[in-house]
Amino acid sequence: MINDFAGARFAFAKLIVNNLDRSAAFYRTVCEYGEGQWVEADLAGRPIAEVIFRKPEGGMELAILAYLDGTTSAAGDVTIAFDTADLDAFEHRLVAAGGTIVAPIKALEFGGNSLRIAFYRDIDGYLLEVMER
Structure with missing residues (x-):
């Protein structure tokens, strides 16, 4: 049980990308993430690989996932918000x-x-909202 909370709290989102190596390199460069935790598994009968980027204090910050069976997925309508100094x-x-x-x-x-804000698209078309507070 998480903090004795019976309901649900947002934990993380996974972005489905077409080229995991390319997207992982993008987020490592832009957000200055480390290597990330690479995982290969099966999801509903389909082989996947994912990279999990963690916060310095240990919690998950971003996960990106690709299907390994040769099919591609379109980027969905997702906005990812980042804070930056x-x-x-x-x-x-x-x-x-x-x-x-x-x-x-x-x-x-x-x-x-007071903050500065801008909106961007990553290399897979996901919308990024980035704030400097």
Whole structure:
């Protein structure tokens, strides 16, 4: 039982990608993740491989998954939010790694907080919302 909580709490999301090595390299470069935990398994009768990127304190932060049976999957409508201490540097790494800018960096006041925010697409078409608080 997780913290005596009987309901459900969001734990993580898995992005289904077509090229696991390429996507893992993208997220390692852009988010400065380490190597990640590589796993091969069977999911509903289909062989898969996935990479699990963890937070420094141990919790899962992002998982990406690819089917190994030769079929491809389309990227779904998912927005992934990231916090960063340096949005300009994040954007530079993202563009250099093949990502694209959807909405440029802008200052935003939200709920009494000042932040800078921008939206990007990763190399598989997933939308990234990135905030510098």
